Amino acid sequence: MYLEEIIEDIYLENDKFECKSVLNRDDIVGWLKSIAGFANASGGDFYIGVEDKTNKLIGFDRKAVDNERNYFNNIVNEHLTPRPQMKISFVRYEIRNRERFIIRITIPESSVKPVILKYKNIPSIFMRRDGFTNGATYEEIIEMSVKSKNTQYDILESDIKYNPEKISMLRDFYREHNEGKELKEKALQSMGFYKEDGYLRNGAVLFLDDYKEKKTEVQCSVFSGFNKGSERIVTINRYHGNITSTINYIMDFVNQRMNHSMVKLDDTRKNIDAYPQRALFEGVINAVAHRDYYLDGTQIQVDMFKDRLEISSPGGFYRGEKLGKTYDLSGIISKRRNELITNVLVECSVMEAAGTGFDKIAEEYEGADETHKPYIYLSSDHFTLVLPDLTYTNGVEDSSVPVLTFVPAPKGTQLDAKILSFCYYQAHKVSEIAEYLGVSDSSYLRKTVLGNLEKNGYLEKSKLSRAMYYKTNHDMVVLE
Numbered sequence: 001m002y003l004e005e006i007i008e009d010i011y012l013e014n015d016k017f018e019c020k021s022v023l024n025r026d027d028i029v030g031w032l033k034s035i036a037g038f039a040n041a042s043g044g045d046f047y048i049g050v051e052d053k054t055n056k057l058i059g060f061d062r063k064a065v066d067n068e069r070n071y072f073n074n075i076v077n078e079h080l081t082p083r084p085q086m087k088i089s090f091v092r093y094e095i096r097n098r099e100r101f102i103i104r105i106t107i108p109e110s111s112v113k114p115v116i117l118k119y120k121n122i123p124s125i126f127m128r129r130d131g132f133t134n135g136a137t138y139e140e141i142i143e144m145s146v147k148s149k150n151t152q153y154d155i156l157e158s159d160i161k162y163n164p165e166k167i168s169m170l171r172d173f174y175r176e177h178n179e180g181k182e183l184k185e186k187a188l189q190s191m192g193f194y195k196e197d198g199y200l201r202n203g204a205v206l207f208l209d210d211y212k213e214k215k216t217e218v219q220c221s222v223f224s225g226f227n228k229g230s231e232r233i234v235t236i237n238r239y240h241g242n243i244t245s246t247i248n249y250i251m252d253f254v255n256q257r258m259n260h261s262m263v264k265l266d267d268t269r270k271n272i273d274a275y276p277q278r279a280l281f282e283g284v285i286n287a288v289a290h291r292d293y294y295l296d297g298t299q300i301q302v303d304m305f306k307d308r309l310e311i312s313s314p315g316g317f318y319r320g321e322k323l324g325k326t327y328d329l330s331g332i333i334s335k336r337r338n339e340l341i342t343n344v345l346v347e348c349s350v351m352e353a354a355g356t357g358f359d360k361i362a363e364e365y366e367g368a369d370e371t372h373k374p375y376i377y378l379s380s381d382h383f384t385l386v387l388p389d390l391t392y393t394n395g396v397e398d399s400s401v402p403v404l405t406f407v408p409a410p411k412g413t414q415l416d417a418k419i420l421s422f423c424y425y426q427a428h429k430v431s432e433i434a435e436y437l438g439v440s441d442s443s444y445l446r447k448t449v450l451g452n453l454e455k456n457g458y459l460e461k462s463k464l465s466r467a468m469y470y471k472t473n474h475d476m477v478v479l480e
Helices: 028-040 062-079 138-147 168-176 185-190 243-257 277-289 339-347 358-364 416-422 430-437 443-455
Strands: 017-020 044-048 087-095 098-107 116-119 122-129 132-135 157-161 199-201 218-223 233-239 260-265 268-273 300-304 308-314 324-326 375-378 382-388 459-464 467-472
Touching: 028 044, 028 062, 028 098, 028 116, 028 122, 028 132, 062 087, 062 098, 062 116, 122 138, 168 243, 218 243, 233 243, 243 277, 243 300, 277 308, 277 339, 277 358, 277 382, 358 382, 416 430, 416 443, 416 467, 430 443, 430 467, 443 459, 443 467
Parallel strands: 017 044, 218 300
Antiparallel strands: 044 098, 087 098, 116 122, 122 132, 157 199, 218 233, 260 268, 300 308, 308 382, 324 375, 375 382, 459 467
């Protein structure tokens, strides 16, 4: 049997569909890029259990088709952001009196573009054209961003009716931060908490007492040393609830585990927290307020290390700062990504009406030396606030580039150690390696240096889309 025998509306010449006999576990990028490409273009249908090119039905039995669907969902959630809005259905047919199923996945054009495929920490953007999926061009990426139908998630209308009895935790949060005053109904109406017909906005749903979905998920971890790559994890906790309970959860987690130290100031002894309460609270509030709630399968990361606390929030700053690291917290400007959520937090007196509040964090560390200055790292898909531990004398260690020990490579160069350290935690393109080294992207770097390290097994080379990436082979080096 063939696909056109059981699917009436299929057009064989149409380039908006693709078939796979089974999802390849050894090459997930090979089929994931098709899902991303459809979402970034004008949509399409993806069939599993159908032979490619011939459209011959392979199918699954009832148990196998359910397993295949679950595997598909798990991989998509892990590697595509934002997750495309898809309709997944089973198509039943019979052959030789046996029940069989195929999976039909309908992917509409994404309202939030670009959909990014991230594999082995390498992000890629794909586009569907003329029946094939390839890497998106620079012009296509710009066009996707400009023409994106993206509307702020939190102001979209939900299908949940407003019930004043279901925001008791928000009312408690308001009283706690407003000297016992009551949150007025008029304030909720004025900020658009719910529409005239009584339906809540998406952002309002996140404040409900019984909210249990994973849009608000956080992961809090404590590491015994200076980085995630080589140190033992002391504890790791996950939590998701309404926004106010999430804020309280993070604060409690850090406060219960942070260090304290007695210092002598003006002939008096004073107890110093590792992280000033005001700075910690501002960091948590901003992570919640600036989070991209479109990005399913992500979480706010709170990581405690020996020398610092890192608070990472999904989504780069909304139409704001350029990428990179900055110590100038007061100078950071970002437009609001979540108008309603921000308005609620402002109404609760835990966030400034204007600005990000990062200047308060800078004020709390004003007397600290250079190794104890907080900073923010801005990337395309997240931003991270780093608060140094004031009780750790040495300040923040530079753990982004580790120190390695290794047997020198045959015909090695003076650049080898820096390259292997730079590529230890994350794969990098040649252009990124050249920029880090402060040298030109030359044939000498590619062939004599990188080529020699790859030839001798110190670097592993992989190709994703059109770019070549290099990552250090951990078996050939030892972390100091």
